[in-house]
Amino acid sequence: MERTILAIGDIIGKPGMRALFAMLPKMKKTYKADLTIVNGENASDGFGLTPELADTIFQSGADVITSGNHIWQQREIYRYLDEQPMMLRPANYPSGNPGHGSCIFNAGGIRLAVLNLQGRYGMWPIDCPFKKANELLRKVKSEADAVIVDFHAENPQEKEALAYHLDGKITALFGTHTHIQTADQRVLPSGTGFITDIGSTGPDQSIIGFDANIGIQRHLTDLPLRNEVSENSAVVSALVVRFDEQSPLTTTEIFPVREAAGF
Amino acid sequence: MERTILAIGDIIGKPGMRALFAMLPKMKKTYKADLTIVNGENASDGFGLTPELADTIFQSGADVITSGNHIWQQREIYRYLDEQPMMLRPANYPSGNPGHGSCIFNAGGIRLAVLNLQGRYGMWPIDCPFKKANELLRKVKSEADAVIVDFHAENPQEKEALAYHLDGKITALFGTHTHIQTADQRVLPSGTGFITDIGSTGPDQSIIGFDANIGIQRHLTDLPLRNEVSENSAVVSALVVRFDEQSPLTTTEIFPVREAAGF
Amino acid sequence: MERTILAIGDIIGKPGMRALFAMLPKMKKTYKADLTIVNGENASDGFGLTPELADTIFQSGADVITSGNHIWQQREIYRYLDEQPMMLRPANYPSGNPGHGSCIFNAGGIRLAVLNLQGRYGMWPIDCPFKKANELLRKVKSEADAVIVDFHAENPQEKEALAYHLDGKITALFGTHTHIQTADQRVLPSGTGFITDIGSTGPDQSIIGFDANIGIQRHLTDLPLRNEVSENSAVVSALVVRFDEQSPLTTTEIFPVREAAGF
Amino acid sequence: MERTILAIGDIIGKPGMRALFAMLPKMKKTYKADLTIVNGENASDGFGLTPELADTIFQSGADVITSGNHIWQQREIYRYLDEQPMMLRPANYPSGNPGHGSCIFNAGGIRLAVLNLQGRYGMWPIDCPFKKANELLRKVKSEADAVIVDFHAENPQEKEALAYHLDGKITALFGTHTHIQTADQRVLPSGTGFITDIGSTGPDQSIIGFDANIGIQRHLTDLPLRNEVSENSAVVSALVVRFDEQSPLTTTEIFPVREAAGF
């Protein structure tokens, strides 16, 4: 029996939240999603996530929320990270930090592990995502059938390196964080599905979701102007991954999706 | 009359050169290219470009060769940069450096300016690409009808910022350098075509064109292992941009292409 | 006749302001300063400078205030940057930005040019400090006798490179920004005095002026904790440069100073 | 009874090796060193270390050789790293790498542990130096009386943060890697001695030990010119740390030294 994972890229502020709410139910139906993952690290006006917004994301249809470097910016989420098992932050932050970076979702008889990891190149140096991935895989091996990884990272080389390192041991690895969808989706030699980045869910005409004029001015003046979420109409960026439940570590189909919300 | 620009992403070593030679003639025909641009900065085993390889790229069908940060690694190309008008290096390197960063190609009555610029975020700090773009546009204004920019840069925000800054003043801006094709091609509000990166022309199963095992080992050991071009079969990554010659600064169609060489 | 320049390193918040106010008058007398330069970029609780604090720094005895990357954080200073000729910001920010990066101070018959430049390695990419230095030197050549440069930069190689580049053309170049005084003061082969960094004027037991416990926690947790100025007792870090007015581009003596405020 | 540790900063190529050989014996006598540590990561023409050069450093009087990021550049040292107990590489490289990052030297009845760690800010991301330090301290606690740390790091904040984190648990922490001696030596509140960087042992008139003209040209052209060790006369940069053997985790005296070799 074919199983489908639907992953939604970083939600950018109010436009991203509106687009998710309006479009996710239909997309889940269209693609017959068994598991829906949403990266929520930019939902709170571009910087972090609050418990209220996380609740709304779950109500919109997410089964699991993943995140990334921005998750620490709204401190009110820290307790939620501890208490909500399906709310993840990158697993390779130091142990002792609030929250956790993996969970297992039961989808009609199949157990799907979701791991959230973060890169270190061009980012803050945290614990090694390669070693943390190995450690988590040992842990979920007996508890899950399929494994999907949200690798929140800046550097394409690091993303491809982790994907090849895990090839054959996980169902699929997708990147988040750059907010730019890539077109390099493929199945790696040992069966793992991969894409460098699934892009963001937010304003289309923008600089990674933020107002283009502010971004231009920042480059022209080198002044520390703060990003503001663009008010242009939004696009949902997503990824569809399919596999057969008889062979849950082999991706049979993987393709990115971009759907305009029209508002 | 519709005009078409075909741009080919960074050629990676021998696999990239072979794929280009085998496939470019057909692709030019398929897409009816009036102008073909090839980024050659990684043709020499992944690091730079030699005069011999540049000649081969022109013989394969390129009208203009662009480049980027790696162009300085093979010193034998320096004189060629000075002497070949259709061979570009990023224009915003310091004046006094070998070579030049813009040219005008005459395609059956239409004059097409090609500008090559380089980003500074996550890269070596050179002169400002925004100011250099303004300066070059003033210069080519009266000499060219259409203008296309190869912006060789790492950071997606910088790429989008320059594209919006030039929106309406150029035909299209495409990114190179990351070696990963993006899926965010679009026409900006004032008519300029844009894509963050057109990807690379080289081994498909690889880490940005290089051997995946070496890359994995480097991440696991943090040793300074040198990249080697992968020997896997190659893909040509490209971009097609179309406009009407009556309105040469308005992109009517823009789409990326990935074609497997099969060897 | 011997002339003396006294330069005071980055003022860190209230402890730095208090130490400056208490100690600068005596230090000016002790070292017989003809010109006193104070870097004020961190005076406003560690982040930027306000007009009121700038006025206080001048009242404490500064002839010229220099700054750096933090100067843009308090927007109320922008107009002051335009209006106060002896208040500098790095000259190699884009033209069009508020303020200016050089001035000439007349000290009893000798004309002393002060230039403020900023580095680009490990920092935000702005205009080239080497080219901007060349340009400013051409400008002040006929207007000044001695020239002193505050090069606000992170990377030691960039600091030494600019110093050697200007050796023989300026009286002295000192670094600021790292907040750590270096012990490498020397006279370069053609007579220019140099030190990599003069250090900061602020709390001694601290992490670059900020609370050590917060800094430790940030490294242990990788959470985005905000720096707060330490409340420990302060040290004034300074540099003394001497030259003979018959040969104003030749440093005869250069030495750093660290004096504890005792509170 | 007073005990003295003498630490010598990064040896830069042949000039550094010559200066070490000529001056170390006398310096050990002058300062009455019980333990002499030499950082050898740049001995091999500026890039790495060979077994032959390591042997010469030990013969010059080093008891322990420490290193840093450059240690991996000469592969012939890898086996030596495994076999020589007093030859260290940063301990927080991944386990499985050649070599080790700590040792214990017995100096006339007192057991002195030397730890070598490496920073991650502005450098390659490796394992966390804070956690690795904690782990090593637990290990050496019962085996050593005094503990000294060579923290090879770029970023001053990271250096100060680790020093304050270990304050009271180690005798002293000194920085290496920047090649610039700092003037901020002090005893931290709980007794640990600290200095941000002890500087390098190599050519004085240079850019961090390398030829100044090449460095200037690299900044003016942005071409990838390779550093070459300067041939100017050398300086030995060192640190002296003293403590009483009754209280081996309390530094009583700490001061940097710079001695010109005169050739």
Ligand SMILES: [Fe+2]
């Ligand atoms: Fe994001």
Ligand SMILES: [Fe+2]
């Ligand atoms: Fe992110």
Ligand SMILES: [Fe+2]
């Ligand atoms: Fe490149």
Ligand SMILES: [Fe+2]
């Ligand atoms: Fe490239």
Ligand SMILES: [Fe+2]
């Ligand atoms: Fe600064």
Ligand SMILES: [Fe+2]
């Ligand atoms: Fe500062």
Ligand SMILES: [Fe+2]
């Ligand atoms: Fe070094």
Ligand SMILES: [Fe+2]
């Ligand atoms: Fe180093």
